[in-house]
Amino acid sequence: RREKGDPEVNDLWQWVAVLEGQLRRLQKAFSQYKKEVNVLRQRVGILEGQLQRLQNAFSQYKRAVLFPDGRSVGEKIFKTAGSKKTFQDAQQICTQAGGQLPSPRSAAENEALTQLATAQNKSAFLSMTDIRKEGTFIYPTGEALVYSNWAPQEPNNDGGSENCVEIFPNGKWNDKLCGEQRLSSREV
Ligand code: 289
Numbered sequence: 584r585r586e587k588g589d590p591e592v593n594d595l596w597q598w599v600a601v602l603e604g605q606l607r608r609l610q611k612a613f614s615q616y617k618k619e620v621n622v623l624r625q626r627v628g629i630l631e632g633q634l635q636r637l638q639n640a641f642s643q644y645k646r647a648v649l650f651p652d653g654r655s656v657g658e659k660i661f662k663t664a665g666s667k668k669t670f671q672d673a674q675q676i677c678t679q680a681g682g683q684l685p686s687p688r689s690a691a692e693n694e695a696l697t698q699l700a701t702a703q704n705k706s707a708f709l710s711m712t713d714i715r716k717e718g719t720f721i722y723p724t725g726e727a728l729v730y731s732n733w734a735p736q737e738p739n740n741d742g743g744s745e746n747c748v749e750i751f752p753n754g755k756w757n758d759k760l761c762g763e764q765r766l767s768s769r770e771v
């Protein structure tokens with residue numbers, strides 16, 4: 584049994600007061616934190632909306648500027664000047680212009696390039712060749728193909744020396760003589 588004014592009880596009351604003070608401060612801090620999070624969420628929402636509108640406007644602008652001889656797909660742009668060249672000349676022109684011959688790496692990229700070939704009603708050279716090893720087409724970097732869209736029975740190395748690739752206006756690929764003249768286009 585404890586007496587009134589028992590020091591241990593007094594200590595406990597003091598400790599309770601300290602804890603209650605801490606709890607109030609924590610509650611206040613937590614409520615401020617929640618308010619700040621809500622404000623930040625709102626600001627992020629506004630920024631996301633602005634970014635989306637900018638992206639839409641930029642993609643509309645690119646479509647307008649690139650039509651009719653250019654197409655934008657993902658981070659890539661395909662462009663043609665409409666002229667026909669041998670593979671070697673086309674390759675040189677592209678490199679000089681700060682790009683390279685097209686390497687469609689997906690159905691979407693192939694479709695974008697197909698639209699250019701269709702608009703010009705010409706087959707276009709792609710970047711890939713099997714010059715290094717017959718039957719194995721590679722990108723200029725030496726990397727193996729990650730996507731292809733060969734026409735039925737292609738590549739057939741017709742005549743024994745078809746080492747380049749053309750894309751028809753229907754989007755299908757054919758191995759072709761590099762010395763033929765085909766639509767020159769580039770990707771950047
Ligand atoms: O020189 C042969 C080419 O013009 C093409 O002829 C036919 O369309 C097919 O045999 C193709 O594979 C070939 O590239």
Ligand code: CA
Nearest residue numbers: 739740757758
């Ligand atoms: Ca062929």
